[in-house]
Amino acid sequence: MAKPNKKQPTKTVDIYCAKCKSQLFKYRKGGKGALVKCFKERIVEDFTTESCKCPSCGQEFARDTLVRGTPAYKIIGGKVTMK
Template structure:
């Protein structure tokens, strides 16, 4: 399987916690689909102290994993919002 494109898309979205609306990170998202995974190399600015945990309400919103050989965060359904 091919690795994700290093440069990636130029569309930047803000990822927020669905419970407390705290900013989690800015992400370069490609495509029109739902946010299922976030490749770490596409995260522009990270507001979290602990990876995968909301800084506001301490809710776990993602798990660390490898997708197509690249480090990524697998998003837990319904825990985040992309805008």
């Protein structure tokens, strides 16, 4: 399997909880598709205190996994929004 690109994308997006609208991550996203997974190495700022849980409402928004041999968060559909 191919690894994610070594060269980091330049475009950053803000990721928010869909329930309470609090900011979760500032993330370097490549491409223009939907947010399905977040590679941990691409997270610029992490506003969460506990892994995969919203700091405000406590809702679980992702699962901790390995994607192509790289640690990542697999986003649960409809739990986050991005701007």
